[in-house]
Amino acid sequence: MIITVYARAGASKNAVEKIGELEYKVMVCKVPEKGEANEAIIKLLSDFLDVPKTLINLTSGSKSKIKTFEIG
DSSP states (O other): OEEEEEEEETOSSOEEEEOSSSEEEEEESSOSSTTHHHHHHHHHHHHHHTOOGGGEEEEEOTTSSEEEEEEO
16 A cells, blocks of 8 residues: 655654545654654554554655655
8 A cells, every 4th residue: 555644844743634535644743864754654644544564665755744654
């Protein structure tokens, strides 16, 4: 499954919101340095979707607010 994530790093709280069938808005407190925000997004998605972190791969948008993840 491929999902699109609209990311917001440096937010005041961590949150995941489903905004479409395969689209999510993810807010993380981590700042976008050294991939820390991307790792925090993966952890949040893992908890939200109830899948292991190892099954979530960032396929595009590592330095963008719009990211694509492959689940599975």
